[in-house]
Amino acid sequence: MNAIPVDAREAAPQSASAFSKWEQGLALLADVEEDDIDIALTPKDVVFQRDSMTLYRYRPLVESPLRTPLLITYAMFGRYTMIDLEEQRSMVQKLLSRGLDVYVIDWGIPKRAARWLDTNDFVNGYLDECVDIVRARSHVESIHLLGICQGGVFSLCHAALHPHKIKGLVLIVTPVDFHADLDQPQTATGYMNRWARAARDEDIDLFTEAWGLVPKSVVATTFMMMSPVEHAFKYGPALAAIVDDADKLKSYLRMERWIADRPECPGELMREWLRDFYKHNLLVKNEVVLGGRRVDLGNVNAPILNVFAAADAIVPPSCSRGLAGRTGSSDYRELVVPGGHIGAFVGSRAQALLGPTIADWVRARSSAPSQ
Amino acid sequence: MTEAAPSESDAQSEPAIPAARGIEPFLQQCQDLLTLFAQSMTGSAIPAASVAKFLDWSAQYDPQSMPALAAKWGFSPGLYALGGKLLPSTPEQDVLLSALRRVFAGAWDACQCGDALRFTDAIKEYETAQQAMRDINAQLSQRMQHVLHQAQARFAEEIKAAQAADGAFKDVFQLANAWQASLGPVAHDELQSEQCAALFATAMQSQSRLRVAHNRIVELVSEALNVPTRAEVDEAYRLIHQLRREVRSLHKRIEETLQ
Numbered sequence: 001m002n003a004i005p006v007d008a009r010e011a012a013p014q015s016a017s018a019f020s021k022w023e024q025g026l027a028l029l030a031d032v033e034e035d036d037i038d039i040a041l042t043p044k045d046v047v048f049q050r051d052s053m054t055l056y057r058y059r060p061l062v063e064s065p066l067r068t069p070l071l072i073t074y075a076m077f078g079r080y081t082m083i084d085l086e087e088q089r090s091m092v093q094k095l096l097s098r099g100l101d102v103y104v105i106d107w108g109i110p111k112r113a114a115r116w117l118d119t120n121d122f123v124n125g126y127l128d129e130c131v132d133i134v135r136a137r138s139h140v141e142s143i144h145l146l147g148i149c150q151g152g153v154f155s156l157c158h159a160a161l162h163p164h165k166i167k168g169l170v171l172i173v174t175p176v177d178f179h180a181d182l183d184q185p186q187t188a189t190g191y192m193n194r195w196a197r198a199a200r201d202e203d204i205d206l207f208t209e210a211w212g213l214v215p216k217s218v219v220a221t222t223f224m225m226m227s228p229v230e231h232a233f234k235y236g237p238a239l240a241a242i243v244d245d246a247d248k249l250k251s252y253l254r255m256e257r258w259i260a261d262r263p264e265c266p267g268e269l270m271r272e273w274l275r276d277f278y279k280h281n282l283l284v285k286n287e288v289v290l291g292g293r294r295v296d297l298g299n300v301n302a303p304i305l306n307v308f309a310a311a312d313a314i315v316p317p318s319c320s321r322g323l324a325g326r327t328g329s330s331d332y333r334e335l336v337v338p339g340g341h342i343g344a345f346v347g348s349r350a351q352a353l354l355g356p357t358i359a360d361w362v363r364a365r366s367s368a369p370s371q
Numbered sequence: 372m373t374e375a376a377p378s379e380s381d382a383q384s385e386p387a388i389p390a391a392r393g394i395e396p397f398l399q400q401c402q403d404l405l406t407l408f409a410q411s412m413t414g415s416a417i418p419a420a421s422v423a424k425f426l427d428w429s430a431q432y433d434p435q436s437m438p439a440l441a442a443k444w445g446f447s448p449g450l451y452a453l454g455g456k457l458l459p460s461t462p463e464q465d466v467l468l469s470a471l472r473r474v475f476a477g478a479w480d481a482c483q484c485g486d487a488l489r490f491t492d493a494i495k496e497y498e499t500a501q502q503a504m505r506d507i508n509a510q511l512s513q514r515m516q517h518v519l520h521q522a523q524a525r526f527a528e529e530i531k532a533a534q535a536a537d538g539a540f541k542d543v544f545q546l547a548n549a550w551q552a553s554l555g556p557v558a559h560d561e562l563q564s565e566q567c568a569a570l571f572a573t574a575m576q577s578q579s580r581l582r583v584a585h586n587r588i589v590e591l592v593s594e595a596l597n598v599p600t601r602a603e604v605d606e607a608y609r610l611i612h613q614l615r616r617e618v619r620s621l622h623k624r625i626e627e628t629l630q
Contacts, residue, residue, distance in 0.1 A: 014542045015543075018543060112604070112605075112608070113611075113612075115605055115608060115609075116605075116608060116609050116612040117612070121616070125616075125619065185563075187556075187559060187563070188555075188559040188563075190563075191562050191563065194563065194565075194567075194568045195568055195571045195572065195575075197568070198568035198569055198571065198572040199575055199576075200572070203572060203575055203576045203579070206576065206579040206580070206583070207575055207578075207579045209579075209583065210578075210579040210580075210582035210583045211579075211582060212601070212605060225562070225571075226562075228558060228562075229551060229554050229555045229558045229559075230555070233547070233551050236547065237544050237547040237548065240544070241544065
């Protein structure tokens with residue numbers, strides 16, 4: 001009996017088939033042009049720019065979009081382009097097709113000068129400025145905010161500090177209670193929580209001082225370490241399975257393009273993120289101080305839709321659920337989508353659920369379409 | 372004009388140290404200074420063991436190695452060779468060396484030897500940080516080996532089960548998936564362990580220290596080349612950033628007042 005039971009009668013033709021598959025795949029790869037794997041192609045216009053940050057407005061797909069606009073804020077650890085990866089997998093397209101007026105903040109690629117930007121600069125600086133611009137353009141007192149991951153933390157803090165400007169708050173895969181994984185441990189998730197808690201404050205300070213602007217390679221390696229086996233096999237069997245399918249291969253490459261397009265992270269922002277949020281969990285304790293003002297989650301009184309992914313390896317679902325009962329909102333709803341941290345946006349099952357649910361939720365809590 | 376011949380009384384009051392002309396005599400002069408210093412410590416309140424250690428250490432000072440090193444690094448000659456070899460690291464010697472540096476720091480800077488010494492120190496720190504990084508990487512490799520061994524054992528069980536069921540892997544993808552199914556849970560158990568978290572924290576610390584040591588060397592080179600250092604540029608950005616925050620705050624207050 002063989003040590004590894006492989007049916008020899010089937011092995012030879014299977015090997016030939018595998019070789020043929022790779023041959024076709026290599027030919028396809030050779031033909032792929034840069035334009036073939038462009039991402040974030042939904043048309044949009046520049047509304048405002050400051051430093052490396054750009055505020056865009058997506059061109060509406062309906063004649064009279066909803067009067068209350070939606071402003072999307074992504075994290076600093078990846079580009080916003082993931083929400084508009086490709087036509088078949090675009091949360092933005094789904095929102096636009098349902099008549100929403102959608103804006104997005106592109107944090108851009110920070111340079112060394114951004115080394116001193118901290119959470120307050122993002123929340124009370126860039127984000128608040130963008131909120132005011134969108135409010136003024138749309139002639140409304142308040143708008144909807146949609147925050148993703150760290151962008152959700154920014155949005156939540158903003159809503160707590162400027163509640164009168166926020167009509168509704170959508171949070172997607174957003175960590176709120178960074179220690180909730182202790183009470184509800186889950187397998188294969190929450191590594192960042194553990195690693196940050198194991199580091200001393202001095203280690204975090206040293207890390208920040210050493211890098212200044214944390215390189216994208218360091219950020220990328222950290223994310224990769226959260227699911228190392230999956231990452232290793234992604235470039236092996238997973239790729240082999242689709243390598244001879246032109247459409248699937250291009251889709252795969254578009255995702256890789258987004259993964260590779262990662263920005264550096266300002267040192268002070270990283271210091272506060274690791275120390276104040278991850279290690280000391282100040283957000284749920286209402287002890288985060290931005291611009292001299294304490295962030296009190298009880299001040300968030302806007303309707304909230306809290307979306308998290310069932311199999312999120314980066315933000316344990318329990319950490320997102322930690323928002324429940326901690327705000328002043330009387331309209332709080334949770335939505336669980338299938339997939340992981342990124343799969344929540346680009347997974348086929350999630351696609352059918354995420355965009356439409358958000359759009360319907362926002363519409364139900366907005367003013368009538370603009371005249 | 373001719374120099375007056377030294378008087379007998381001059382020769383008796385001070386030891387004769389010839390004026391240095393050229394690098395080798397200058398280095399020999401440094402050696403002589405060390406010897407004189409050591410002699411002056413004998414019979415002093417400094418413990419005899421410390422004196423002996425200093426004498427032993429200073430005997431390692433090799434003026435002949437200096438020219439080659441100086442040529443390589445382009446530094447002016449001086450007491451660079453004091454750090455040319457890996458310095459002894461016992462606490463007593465470190466204390467003695469620190470004392471020496473404090474005493475002679477001014478003279479060294481005046482002879483433009485201070486930069487060389489600081490550069491040597493920075494290199495030593497970098498070597499120490501590199502070694503720490505190697506040590507932590509070795510520990511990480513050990514853990515990875517441990518994970519792979521455990522995964523192999525688990526995979527062996529999977530194979531046995533497949534054999535017992537008289538089944539075979541249908542294709543190489545199924546085989547690869549079976550291996551992933553064995554490796555995944557083992558890797559996750561390891562990543563979630565307290566030991567792994569502590570190891571990653573140490574790795575973060577070591578990596579940061581290495582980076583700091585690297586930055587220090589670059590800073591010294593920048594200073595030597597009269598080029599703004601990263602720290603100076605960062606400080607300038609910090610001040611600019613602070614001013615921008617204040618201006619933004621003032622703008623907001625003005626707008627709120629006007630409204």
